[in-house]
Amino acid sequence: MKKLMAAMLAGVLLAAFSPVFANGANEGSGEKVTLTMGSWRTDDVAQITALLKEYKKVKPNVTIEFKPTINVDYNATLRLQLESGTGPDLMYARSYATGAKLLMDGYFADVSDIPGLKSNFTAGNRAPWTAADGRNFAVPFNAIVQVVYYNKDIFKKAGVAVPQTWEDFLAACDKLKKAGITPIANGLADEWDINECFMMGILPGFVGGAEGRRAYESGKVPLNDAKMVSAFQAMADVAKYCPNGFAALTYNDSIALFATGQAAMWVDGSWNAGAFKDVNFEWGTFVPPAPAGKKAAVCFHPDTGMAYNKASKHVQECKDFLAWLCTVQGATVCAEFMPTGFFPMINAPIKLKDAHANEILALTTGKLQDARFVWERFMDGDPSGYVLMNQGVIAVMKGEKTAKQAADALAAGVAKWYKP
Template sequence: MKKRIALLIIASIVLSLASFVVAEEVTLTMGSWRNEDAEPVQQMLDKYKEISGVSIRFEPTRNTEYNANLRLQLEAGTGPDLFYSRSYTVGRKLYEDGYAMDVTDIPGVMENFDDTARHAWTAYDGKVFAVPFAAVNHVVYYDKDAFAKYDLEVPTSFEELLVVCETLKENGETPFANGLAENWDILECVFCGMVPNYIGGFENRELYESGERKLNDEYFLRALSDFEKLTKYFPEGFQSVANADGPMLLGLGRAVMFIDGSWRSGAWDVDFPDFNWGAFAIPAPEGNAQAICHHSDMAITGNNATKYPEEVKAFLEWLASPEGAQIVTDCLPKGFFPMISSDVKLADEKTAGLKALSDEAIRDSRFMWNTLFELYTPLVDNLNGIANGTITVEDAADALTKLQEEIVAK
């Protein structure tokens, strides 16, 4: 009898150990468009494993290929358990098509993020389809030593910015390192970085989305006009300058300013450790309130087809907690800002400075990201035309307005 009891106890222990081993062997996968963040993100996921015992393998894809590849994977049933969700239209479509989880009821999502943070990942049915992860600012990087050399101050208006550009040009400098070769950045970084200074915050953007305001009104027309003025200070042969060329031109002293995103900031210390850089918000024209493109950039959601829904939801709950958010923030690449409402500390001084640029300004995401995404390519084409002098600002605005009316009418 005693022998039988002993055997039963041993068997019970073995079974318990077996189930523990099974739990330990759970490995989730995470898709992302940020392949350059593999090391810091994996550090974050390793810290989560220490807490939960669940491994998560980071499997990023090239940024320009992510949307198409992720959809193909999800449609084929081979998608990752967790994946980065684009804000607004692209992410919302994956939810509407049944691929992205409804995370509304996951603890922390409604309590720890305000309406502004959740807005970019809220579907038309009111459900939240991803946990907000990180935001970025669109800024002007500048060479502090060059500004000091010519006794220049950081401009506080667009008009002052043009004076700075003219002074630099007169002294043989290239004011801006931006170009047109890749197209996406001239729209997303430069023009979308400018737009909130001309139309205001998201309340006014929504007037364009509804059609109440037109893209040839005085506000949008002025944004296009000032964009045209700015392109006069791009490098010679700017049509062939790619986004990756900009940091090189700036870091090597061949240009003085570069409009890009805060996500770029961590690369300066690696690629150009001696470069003395600063950053300022793209200034508003005189008479307008200072605004900034503070873009809701990244969120993480779960795959509805995952084999491990409980483990996926547990990770998302951790992500939505103040404790998880602090660990995430400590591991985020420089230039990315947490979106949680709790008091999260940014250890990197320059990242904190970049975030501070949006603390007192009117904030909004990229102009067409919500419901006007069909304007993406037409905007790129018209901005190229304006920069190259093949189309007038007025004609571009009229053409965009016609497309806007078609989109709103659908």
């Protein structure tokens, strides 16, 4: 009888622990599975493929194929894929309303129970991928910083210091222009970048970071108040420091102007830090400065979450990958292989190899922080706050509207659908 009881006890223990072993970090005897990963980052094939090969060392039976879509087509393409049943197993998730809608429509799975999500990420870092009902629809994957790239050699030769206030910034632009140098490489032809990178890069400093933005969202402050007008005016003021014919200048044109030393500065995102590794001049970055008397603030934007398809045939393998992203080990690997200028959001110190990436990340220390202004509450209605702001920025830079008119149009358009 004792032998029988011992055998039964051993069987119970084996059954109890077998799931742990089945999902162990180095388990390699399972069925071979291939997952697909959707993304809007077509430039990152080499880096993300290398990252996914590292994951294969953890789960040898799982292969993840990276299948990105052109950025501007991603939202529409992904929805069509999900609606037709051909969506990827794993996918990059937009933050806030755009991503949350795919959860509410039944396409993204609820990832709230992924191990490590709540213990290794702060509530603030989970919030961009948390729906109104409290469900998490993606694991935080990376964040980006809106910065001003500057040519150190040009600054030194022209006797220009890194500006500490917005007024200093305009004075630096004026000094550079008088020296025959194009101060700013930005243009308008692609439209999105002058809004997302420039306008939303300066807004935290003009309105007071996240707290200031929430005052607009709560209705305590109107969208055409003096601070918003001053931000539109700031965009009008920089127009004369952009290249000749800047209205027809594309995003790639701007990159080329800065990379070839034909412009002293370029206002963009940290995701392009790797594009300048082979330039023949010294460069650095600084945060778009706030007006004199206001606190320094930075747009540290929650850019990418990782979601999985509720209809995937390999749900457990998808959940295993997301759980790995929620570990310090996974975040460390991601930091090593992720493209330069994308930063892990896990609540742990992660060392970055690239000197410029470390410099950019250091810029966020000691400053007010916020996401892009319209992302959380003003993005999803009709007319979208994003579109209204974009139109306003372009109009003031072309001299077609005053800053007050642009702010009034933003406030009036959003008021048609937004209720605090």
